[in-house]
Amino acid sequence: MLEIRNLHASVEGKEILRGVNLTIGDGEVHVLMGPNGSGKSTLSHVLVGNPKYEVTEGSITFNGKDLLSLSPEDRAHEGIFMSFQAPIEIPGVSMTNFMRAALNAKRKYFGQEPIGAGEFLKLLKEKRQLVGLDAHFMSRGVNEGFSGGERKRNEIFQMAVLQPLFSILDETDSGLDVDALRIVAEGFNMLRTPQTSAMVITHYQRMLDYLKPDFVHVLVKGRVVKEGDASLGYAIEERGFDWIREEVEE
Amino acid sequence: MSSLQQYLDLYAAQGETLCGASCGAMNAAREAALAGLQQHGLPTSRNERYKYTDVEAALAPDYGLNLRRTLPAVDPYKEYRCAVPHLSTSLYFVVNDVPYTVQTPTAPLPEGVLVQPLSQADPALVAAYYNREAGRKYDGVTALNTLLAQDGLLVYLPAGTVLSNPIQIVNVAAARADLMVNRRLLIVAEEGAQGVILLCEHADGQSRTLATQVTEIFVGEGANIQVNAVEETTEQHTALDNVYVHQAAASHVSYNGVTLTCGQTRHRLDFRLDGKGADMVARGVVVADGQQRVDNSLVVDHAAPSCTSDMLYKYVLDGHSVGAFAGLVLVEKGAQKSLSQQTNANICAAPTARAFSQPMLEIYADDVKCNHGSTIGKLDESALFYMRQRGIPEREARLILQQAFVGDVLRHIELERLRERLAHLVEMRFRGELSACAGCKMCR
Numbered sequence: 105m106l107e108i109r110n111l112h113a114s115v116e117g118k119e120i121l122r123g124v125n126l127t128i129g130d131g132e133v134h135v136l137m138g139p140n141g142s143g144k145s146t147l148s149h150v151l152v153g154n155p156k157y158e159v160t161e162g163s164i165t166f167n168g169k170d171l172l173s174l175s176p177e178d179r180a181h182e183g184i185f186m187s188f189q190a191p192i193e194i195p196g197v198s199m200t201n202f203m204r205a206a207l208n209a210k211r212k213y214f215g216q217e218p219i220g221a222g223e224f225l226k227l228l229k230e231k232r233q234l235v236g237l238d239a240h241f242m243s244r245g246v247n248e249g250f251s252g253g254e255r256k257r258n259e260i261f262q263m264a265v266l267q268p269l270f271s272i273l274d275e276t277d278s279g280l281d282v283d284a285l286r287i288v289a290e291g292f293n294m295l296r297t298p299q300t301s302a303m304v305i306t307h308y309q310r311m312l313d314y315l316k317p318d319f320v321h322v323l324v325k326g327r328v329v330k331e332g333d334a335s336l337g338y339a340i341e342e343r344g345f346d347w348i349r350e351e352v353e354e
Numbered sequence: 355m356s357s358l359q360q361y362l363d364l365y366a367a368q369g370e371t372l373c374g375a376s377c378g379a380m381n382a383a384r385e386a387a388l389a390g391l392q393q394h395g396l397p398t399s400r401n402e403r404y405k406y407t408d409v410e411a412a413l414a415p416d417y418g419l420n421l422r423r424t425l426p427a428v429d430p431y432k433e434y435r436c437a438v439p440h441l442s443t444s445l446y447f448v449v450n451d452v453p454y455t456v457q458t459p460t461a462p463l464p465e466g467v468l469v470q471p472l473s474q475a476d477p478a479l480v481a482a483y484y485n486r487e488a489g490r491k492y493d494g495v496t497a498l499n500t501l502l503a504q505d506g507l508l509v510y511l512p513a514g515t516v517l518s519n520p521i522q523i524v525n526v527a528a529a530r531a532d533l534m535v536n537r538r539l540l541i542v543a544e545e546g547a548q549g550v551i552l553l554c555e556h557a558d559g560q561s562r563t564l565a566t567q568v569t570e571i572f573v574g575e576g577a578n579i580q581v582n583a584v585e586e587t588t589e590q591h592t593a594l595d596n597v598y599v600h601q602a603a604a605s606h607v608s609y610n611g612v613t614l615t616c617g618q619t620r621h622r623l624d625f626r627l628d629g630k631g632a633d634m635v636a637r638g639v640v641v642a643d644g645q646q647r648v649d650n651s652l653v654v655d656h657a658a659p660s661c662t663s664d665m666l667y668k669y670v671l672d673g674h675s676v677g678a679f680a681g682l683v684l685v686e687k688g689a690q691k692s693l694s695q696q697t698n699a700n701i702c703a704a705p706t707a708r709a710f711s712q713p714m715l716e717i718y719a720d721d722v723k724c725n726h727g728s729t730i731g732k733l734d735e736s737a738l739f740y741m742r743q744r745g746i747p748e749r750e751a752r753l754i755l756q757q758a759f760v761g762d763v764l765r766h767i768e769l770e771r772l773r774e775r776l777a778h779l780v781e782m783r784f785r786g787e788l789s790a791c792a793g794c795k796m797c798r
């Protein structure tokens with residue numbers, strides 16, 4: 105599904121990613137871990153084409169397409185979704201209108217008619233219930249006055265509506281209480297299919313329990329320095345990153 | 355030589371013809387206006403309130419005047435289609451600066467309510483109000499208008515009357531040669547009267563037109579007046595528009611000004627809160643691009659205690675357009691318990707667009723609560739990216755964000771049909787599908 109080769113990227117002239125290699129196959133869930141500031145969010149933003157981040161070297165192939173040549177909106181249409189670490193507030197643009205615009209843009213990309221009003225409302229309701237968001241959130245501005253937990257649920261709700269092939273969850277679990285974490289993780293699991301893949305950035309063992317990732321990668325200073333299965337995730341949860349840093353230095 | 359001279363010369367030569375078409379109150383005010391112009395001339399950029407509008411340049415072209423009061427052959431009641439569907443109004447036209455009286459409108463007015471040309475109205479009624487507020491302090495544009503205006507409309511709401519339908523006044527500037535029009539509007543709402551007034555500005559864009567317009571609104575005790583002014587003129591049109599509002603105790607005025615398309619526009623809005631507990635709201639939306647210039651200059655004078663003022667103006671400026679906002683809240687000595695809020699926010703959608711924002715306070719009382727704020731910025735880049743990540747194309751995302759930005763002002767418009775229609779027109783405007791009035795044959 106996704107192949108990242110020797111990716112270098114910088115933000116505001118500072119090189120953050122320094123040669124990332126990562127391959128994600130269909131139906132796989134990968135967990136990305138790493139100390140704060142190691143470049144996890146940067147990698148996520150580069151994958152979705154945030155213009156603030158400049159790719160200086162390397163390539164990304166997504167289902168055979170050269171991802172770096174696509175606009176952010178076309179990447180979204182091709183099936184890439186990012187749950188933002190810090191979801192953005194858009195006052196005055198209702199959730200309903202926001203989702204309708206997003207959904208219809210995708211349909212247009214695939215040559216389909218805009219979604220009918222009834223079908224759309226049914227879809228919203230079904231997906232809302234999946235993550236336990238009340239109806240009144242739909243008439244509010246996007247993330248306007250949402251609590252931290254509500255914003256994270258809202259990200260998974262949007263993912264559920266847009267049904268991406270590849271999802272990036274950037275610390276969607278942080279700041280959530282136990283119940284909210286369960287709702288988000290179970291919601292995510294329900295959306296999984298043998299065709300969909302994900303890259304999940306997390307620090308929590310509880311999330312590993314829910315997700316049962318196929319692979320765990322550790323990013324340090326802009327490079328993937330260690331890879332393994334879920335047990336690597338538990339080891340980090342228990343022992344932190346220092347032992348990996350030491351290994352790398354040796 | 356000042357641009358003013360050609361108008362003074364014209365008055366010297368044609369004064370008699372000009373006065374012949376007017377009522378006594380209008381003619382009685384000319385002498386003082388002439389003296390003022392001779393002494394003070396036109397405002398220059400040194401005048402705080404005209405910093406961003408070059409009146410000399412605006413008046414420089416050799417405009418003709420419609421001294422003989424001819425009306426074009428069109429019947430506006432047949433040709434004009436209101437851009438607001440399903441809004442039932444009592445409809446009046448002023449074609450150039452001539453009130454159209456050939457036919458009367460369909461929706462009847464409540465008992466006692468008058469909408470008449472000043473030249474045909476009760477002279478005592480006109481004399482009691484005409485130029486009373488506009489003439490208090492010298493303003494070169496108001497003086498020029500007072501000198502040259504030949505007629506105008508009176509809207510009179512006797513004490514206690516309630517309008518069932520809005521009164522809609524459509525001003526159309528339509529001319530085959532460069533034309534200056536000088537309009538007056540006098541709105542008198544006596545104690546407890548209530549009504550909504552819709553003012554629509556149009557221009558056919560065939561030649562250059564300049565409209566000076568002086569509006570005086572007298573709002574009696576406890577009266578409630580809502581004015582919605584919508585501007586859909588062309589790049590060929592210059593508007594020098596001065597509005598003076600006098601409010602008695604416990605009266606309420608809300609004024610919504612929306613500039614959708616224009617050439618160069620300057621609005622001076624002066625509110626005098628002259629009785630305890632008077633309350634005013636002024637809101638504005640400006641959408642400009644190309645070479646358009648829009649300048650709103652407001653003064654709210656808290657002359658009595660316990661009055662409230664609230665201003666919210668939002669501009670979206672693209673291309674090489676220039677937008678200016680100046681607001682002054684003046685709290686006079688003794689105007690205790692004044693409450694005031696003033697907000698101006700601007701988005702420059704292009705780096706070539708320019709915004710000037712100057713909210714000001716002048717306070718001579720101690721027990722008051724006045725806030726003001728202003729911002730000039732670009733669209734929120736992180737919101738834009740968030741939307742694009744969800745698949746919304748950049749152009750569409752910009753449009754949605756701009757609409758939300760001005761929607762924050764439009765949502766306050768109480769007339770539902772108008773609110774919806776304006777939201778639609780603003781959307782068309784942002785899509786680049788509206789370069790002049792979307793209406794009808796009147797502006798074609």
Ligand SMILES: Nc1ncnc2c1ncn2[C@@H]1O[C@H](COP(=O)(O)OP(=O)(O)O)[C@@H](O)[C@H]1O
Pocket residue numbers: 115116120138139140141142143144145146147156
């Ligand atoms: N938009 C940005 N502007 C400036 N610096 C940034 C920006 N985004 C990330 N950085 C910097 O890049 C480095 C990596 O940050 P980030 O990718 O957020 O790390 P992580 O998600 O692994 O904690 C940090 O030093 C951070 O300060």
Ligand SMILES: [Mg+2]
Pocket residue numbers: 144145146189274275
């Ligand atoms: Mg991060």
